[in-house]
Amino acid sequence: MFASFSACPTNSNRYKGVPTHARMCWLKDFSTNYANAVTAITALGAVVLAGITLWFLKKEYSAKYRPYVVPVVNVEKIQNSIGCLMIIIPKNVGPHPCLFRLSQIKLHVGDETFETPEMKEWMLLGTQGAAVQMPAGHVSEIGVTKIREGRYKTNRIELAFILHTTSIEKKFTESKAFSYEINVLGDTPQALFRSEWAQRI
Numbered sequence: 001m002f003a004s005f006s007a008c009p010t011n012s013n014r015y016k017g018v019p020t021h022a023r024m025c026w027l028k029d030f031s032t033n034y035a036n037a038v039t040a041i042t043a044l045g046a047v048v049l050a051g052i053t054l055w056f057l058k059k060e061y062s063a064k065y066r067p068y069v070v071p072v073v074n075v076e077k078i079q080n081s082i083g084c085l086m087i088i089i090p091k092n093v094g095p096h097p098c099l100f101r102l103s104q105i106k107l108h109v110g111d112e113t114f115e116t117p118e119m120k121e122w123m124l125l126g127t128q129g130a131a132v133q134m135p136a137g138h139v140s141e142i143g144v145t146k147i148r149e150g151r152y153k154t155n156r157i158e159l160a161f162i163l164h165t166t167s168i169e170k171k172f173t174e175s176k177a178f179s180y181e182i183n184v185l186g187d188t189p190q191a192l193f194r195s196e197w198a199q200r201i
Contacts, residue, residue: 065096065167065169065171065172066094066167066172066174067092067094067096067098067099067100067165067166067167067172067174068092068093068094068098069090069091069092069093069094069098069100069124069163069165070090070091070093071088071089071090071091071161071163071178072088072089072090072091073086073087073088073089073136073159073180073191073193074086074087074089074133074191075087075182075189075190075191077188077189078138078141081141082141082144082145082184083138083139083140083141083143083144084138084139084144084182084184084189085135085137085138086107086135086136086137086138086139086159086182086191087133087134087135087136088102088105088133088134088136088159088161089131089132089133089134090102090124090132090134090163091124091131092124092125096167096168097123097124097125097168098123098124098165098166098167098168099121099122099123099124099165099166099167099168100121100122100123100124100132100163100164100165100166101118101119101120101121101122101163101164102118102119102134102161102162102163102164103118103119103161103162103164104118104160104161104162104177105117105118105119105134105136105137105159105160105161106159106160106161107136107137107139107157107158107159108154108156108157108158108159108160109139109143109147109152109157110143110146110147110151110152110153110154110155110156110157111152111153111154112143114137116135116136116137119134121164121166136159136161137159139157139182139184143157144184147184147185148184148185156181156182157181157182157183157184158179158180158181158182158194159179159180159182159191160177160178160179160180161177161178162175162176162177162178163175163176163177163178178193179193179194180192180193180194181194
């Protein structure tokens with residue numbers, strides 16, 4: 001009669017009587033475990049790759065569609081006076097339209113502060129769209145004279161405000177504070193952006 005083996009022995013002591021069969025079972029177990037390990041590693045690699053791809057796509061989408069608005073402050077001299085007017089012009093430098101709003105618009109003239117009422121939300125088109133101009137107060141001839149003569153404790157003029165931007169689909173929002181120093185010591189007043197004063201909120 002011929003001996004038959006229906007299953008691989010699970011106890012290593014049984015391999016003593018059938019060394020060839022034990023080797024075959026070990027090889028079979030090794031092959032099965034190896035295949036399972038390769039499958040698990042491949043699946044894990046696919047999950048990691050999908051996660052990385054999703055992260056890059058999300059980053060690219062965010063960079064493409066988030067608002068890119070840069071505020072510009074124009075200082076216009078009042079006719080027949082040394083006083084000046086301040087105008088904030090938010091410029092959309094991104095490729096897509098967005099929404100914006102200005103709040104906490106404060107003009108500090110020496111030790112005095114003048115606040116402009118908050119504006120409602122407006123839409124900015126792309127780089128070729130029409131500009132929106134927001135009046136932000138004025139400095140009288142008396143105020144300029146006091147600054148030039150150093151009659152304030154804080155002897156400078158500062159325009160500060162918060163710019164709120166929102167993407168059209170309302171997915172990306174940002175609020176950032178800006179400060180500009182208004183230099184009136186020369187014949188032509190100038191607005192100087194103070195980057196060290198700007199901050200996200």
